[in-house]
Amino acid sequence: MLIAVSKTKSVSEIIEAYNAGQKYFGENRVQELLDKKDHVPADAEWHLIGHLQTNKVKYVVPFISMIQSVDSLKLLNAINNEASKVNKVVNCLLQIYIAEEETKYGFSMSEIESIINLKGLDGLKYVRICGVMGMATFTEDFSQVRKEFSCLREYFKILKAGYFNSETHFREISMGMSGDYKIAVEEGSTMVRIGSLLFGERNKNKPV
Numbered sequence: 336m337l338i339a340v341s342k343t344k345s346v347s348e349i350i351e352a353y354n355a356g357q358k359y360f361g362e363n364r365v366q367e368l369l370d371k372k373d374h375v376p377a378d379a380e381w382h383l384i385g386h387l388q389t390n391k392v393k394y395v396v397p398f399i400s401m402i403q404s405v406d407s408l409k410l411l412n413a414i415n416n417e418a419s420k421v422n423k424v425v426n427c428l429l430q431i432y433i434a435e436e437e438t439k440y441g442f443s444m445s446e447i448e449s450i451i452n453l454k455g456l457d458g459l460k461y462v463r464i465c466g467v468m469g470m471a472t473f474t475e476d477f478s479q480v481r482k483e484f485s486c487l488r489e490y491f492k493i494l495k496a497g498y499f500n501s502e503t504h505f506r507e508i509s510m511g512m513s514g515d516y517k518i519a520v521e522e523g524s525t526m527v528r529i530g531s532l533l534f535g536e537r538n539k540n541k542p543v
């Protein structure tokens with residue numbers, strides 16, 4: 336499945352992609368997403384792919400198709416709470432840290448396992464965990480990138496076998512961007528998030 340990452344791109348560029356048949360769009364900032372979504376046909380589906388602050392959860396929960404960037408138990412609880420208010424089950428991916436470089440966001444595998452073992456996910460009735468998401472190191476070293484994607488696939492398998500075996504919706508591995516999607520697909524990606532390759536380079540002056 337292809338997620339067209341439309342951050343920094345205009346509504347008209349998004350509609351052009353929509354008219355060409357693209358239905359799934361990814362944005363990483365809540366405000367930008369809110370500004371755009373009502374100008375795009377309502378059957379387009381939105382995936383949040385950037386860090387989500389708990390105080391902004393309420394703005395996205397009512398319409399979001401998937402929150403791919405779930406990176407804390409606190410956020411899961413906030414999503415569950417807001418989702419319960421609108422009686423909606425929200426599709427989520429657990430963002431797992433696989434890159435070598437320092438990043439601020441994402442679970443480690445051991446964090447996820449301890450949360451599950453401590454029953455931290457029990458009772459989250461309005462959250463549907465559909466799989467995992469990760470980003471590889473930004474490097475020209477493709478063997479490194481391959482190693483990291485392969486690692487994410489292994490994490491997915493461990494979680495599936497150990498904790499989500501009976502849950503058919505736990506099936507997504509979101510990995511691969513413009514520069515590394517081919518490797519990601521070879522390593523088992525089920526969702527690629529492609530921005531610049533579809534829409535052209537982003538304006539570097541704009542925040543991303």
Ligand SMILES: *Cc1c(COP(=O)(O)O)cnc(C)c1O
Nearest residue numbers: 340363384512513528529530531
């Ligand atoms: C921007 C972004 C992408 C897409 O990046 P491209 O290199 O333009 O394809 C994918 N995933 C996340 C989380 C992003 O922030």
